[in-house]
Amino acid sequence: MSENILVVGGGPAGLNAAVMLSELGVNVALVERDSFLGGNPKKFKYKFLFPDMQPADNVIGELIKKAEAGGGIKVYYSSEISDFKENGKKFDVTLKSADGSEKKTFDSVIVATGFEHFDPARDAKYSYQLFDDVIDIKDLERMMGENNFVRPSNGKPPKKIAFILCVGSRDRHVGNQYCSRVCCTVSVKQAIELREHFPDCEAYIFYMDIRTYGFFEDLYWQAMEEYDVQIVKGRIAEITSGPDNTVICKGEDTLLRGPFEIPFDMVVLASGMEGGPQSPEISSKLGIELDEHGFLKPENITLSPFKSNKPGIFLAGACTGPKAISDSITEGAAAAMNAYTYAVKNR
């Protein structure tokens, strides 16, 4: 008899965990609360991925195809866990979907419930949703994914665009002190895409630090050296409306020493990643720990980042903190290995 393992969340991390397990001959139940697989990259129609600008479909599409091919994976769309009980070393779980409820026993569980984008409307200084031309990086991903890359206010190509880093991250006022890790790289990537699309459009990035860590730095160099993207050091303190249908970014050029109020015809906020409502929900439902940042807490952040504090429940992807797709996929595989070992040991 083969093992039964539950994977919660069908983003890059959960998908890869499910695919790896099915290759080991495990029966996988993949529970996804949305009606489709692929997680945030699919939801917001990411088109090209950093670091190498490969089509997102190469990665996400590939994983979805494998997961939906049948094999040992049963996907539960638009579903959630309605009841969760420990039963010795195993877990009794009720899965609820539109088709009704199903009760099953699993040998181990992988949680890959991912992240939510910070909602910039929560930080009033950025005037998100007050002015049509103030959008954020996920909106821009979606616009590019839908080939609808124009100024929302008038449907025309932008001439001068500003990226504002660290929106909803590294700010005590919004309650998020951590760095969201991907938004710098997403921003330089989008600046490149923008300049490629509209060579006449000037692109500026307002930064305090640019954290394109490791090899992501290549994109940052490319943005400056091949695409003339200009960086300006200073965090933006306020966005207001300007003349001729523009939006004004108010900040300080901390290198030149002095305030500026510069009109742009489009502003892109690099909003960060949050644990979302799903993290505390899953934490209380499964009885696993939440950390002080609102993400799920690994047993040991360095030694076993893919384990929860509870034996038999494993963690993968952005549910334990901001990270890139490659890290999420790696953790999916690590969690799969550990969930499998646990299941086999306690068979």
Place this chain on the structure above:
Amino acid sequence: MALEKQEQRPAAEKGEHIVARHLIEDDSIKEEKNLVIDGVDVSGRWNTFILSRVDSEFDRSFFREIKDTVVGSRINRCWQCGMCTASCTVTPLYRRFNPRAFIYMMQLGNLKELKKYIDVAWRCVGCYKCSQRCPKQVNPAEMMEALGLVIKKYFPEEVHSKLKVDEDVKKIYDDMIIGHGRLDLAKLHTSAMQKTGRTKELLGKIERDAIFKMAKDGRAFSILRLGKPHNWSRSKEAIENYLKNLNTIENGGTGV
């Protein structure tokens, strides 16, 4: 080397022998009228010395001094993002008033640099917009108080000669701070638009839409709710009394 300093020469003639004199600040030139080194009289053009233009130390003792004050206790938090300066009420009036830069100078103990700003350093109106924005909750508004203390302590004479009441700042202070206990943002916005000749936009479509949206999602109410500080009428009375006394003293010629 024994240096026998004598009588300082007047600043106006300082460094008259230096080629490209305009490149060097007055403070960086040391020059005595008569100077004797090791018994040799080097009066004349040989006694002109230019201090190094390269900073050769960070003075942390100064940082610790500030950190020990109540108002300056969070000086170690500041990471120089510039949001305070960007939201400051005073900076647009006096570009040289720069809370972020002042905090940096204090962090590094750069008194030489701070000294150049004595005339503007005290101009904070205490609106706390910077503290409301600061992502590290440094409380820059109170750091400006720490700055005031520092300047008073280290440059008492300069403070006395350089500080003058300024009508613009006084007006903002009287109308808004004393009247409401805080700056009235709507009023500031309106006056800024008036000054830049953009009154028409106040009732333009974008502004109207924004007001409508803010009313709908509740943001407008959270701004209105800011209101006056608790029990402001009593603080207001106290400030007014204080100012009255101050005027009486000033008019009496005793100074403050």
